[in-house]
């Protein structure tokens with residue numbers, strides 16, 4: 001750890017204390033997490049959840065674990081350094097709420113990180129504002145100390161995540177739960193970004209369930225299998241039905257799209273919560289990104305008919321089953337047989353009419369969203385208007401995914417022995433982490 005010198009303590013959690021430090025060889029600023037317990041062999045370190053999960057993940061919205069150092073039976077994780085966490089940012093913004101655009105920015109990054117994490121077969125289990133680190137406008141998910149493999153066998157008994165963001169099935173001591181618990185936390189965080197205070201600030205586990213019930217109403221005993229435990233744990237009768245509050249009253253600065261998304265994410269029943277992938281296709285993420293054109297003066301939208309023929313798909317999907325919360329997203333997705341770039345080139349000066357939904361990680365899944373107009377046989381000539389955010393009062397069957405997607409650690413004040421101690425080869429070691 002002689003390569004690192006600590007600058008200041010930046011966080012103290014249950015697992016470790018985190019310091020801002022500088023790598024003397026590279027001058028890189030890093031975050032060093034010094035684990036609280038001792039580790040007597042490497043095997044134990046390598047098998048830690050935080051190590052196992054982070055070694056598997058390489059994504060711009062997931063914190064990078066750069067190196068692991070074990071010295072004197074003490075374990076240090078060297079992470080890329082981030083300037084803030086969302087909890088502090090929320091606290092500082094008490095008089096200046098986030099704009100919906102800012103919230104969309106945070107949420108889309110959080111969801112992209114979660115998509116990668118869930119695809120890597122891990123779920124986080126402790127998503128909360130403190131664990132979402134931010135530098136400038138970039139958000140990264142941190143603290144994988146509780147992360148678990150999706151395939152790992154229940155019962156999950158060692159769960160100690162932060163209560164306010166804990167999904168009901170966890171509070172109800174369900175012995176097996178799914179990545180949907182992360183999606184519950186996303187819903188609670190989304191609401192908090194609007195109101196700047198937690199949605200369910202329970203003071204105990206029972207109070208947590210009570211706060212959830214006050215907002216969501218009594219769960220449907222017939223649909224949600226764990227609902228019976230709610231009654232038992234809260235000592236209430238099945239007949240005691242509490243109506244949900246109107247979330248729009250509780251979160252007055254949120255758009256209808258945002259309210260709809262929060263409602264779905266914070267569903268009692270984990271099966272009703274959208275996946276991170278599905279969330280990214282929710283109309284909340286497309287509000288204000290479409291520039292409508294006045295119908296009276298339509299700009300022609302032309303595609304060179306000599307180029308590759310676009311492959312047209314009409315996708316309908318809904319996000320809810322109830323009459324009042326059904327949201328129908330209606331999008332015509334155009335999958336050019338060439339690249340999107342090529343398509344923009346062919347569309348010439350009308351590129352701003354196209355909404356690009358590209359995932360840096362997966363170029364093959366880029367999509368172009370197109371307006372809903374019938375093609376003109378002589379080229380497409382149509383005024384462009386939004387095809388999203390159409391709310392319908394009837395329900396439609398839930399389709400599957402709708403649209404194609406788019407290191408010496410000198411801490412004299414803390415660890416005086418670091419300065420003098422030369423570790424023996426058997427006592428120390430470090431592991432540099434590179435992702436395949």
Ligand SMILES: Nc1ncnc2c1ncn2[C@@H]1O[C@H](COP(=O)(O)OP(=O)(O)OP(=O)(O)O)[C@@H](O)[C@H]1O
Pocket residue numbers: 010011012013014015016017018031033063079080081082083084085130131133142143144145
């Ligand atoms: N890479 C980093 N850059 C900057 N700050 C960080 C970094 N990693 C962690 N922190 C800060 O340190 C705090 C504690 O880190 P972390 O959550 O990893 O520790 P923990 O012991 O697992 O905490 P918890 O008790 O929440 O499980 C974080 O909330 C964050 O504010």
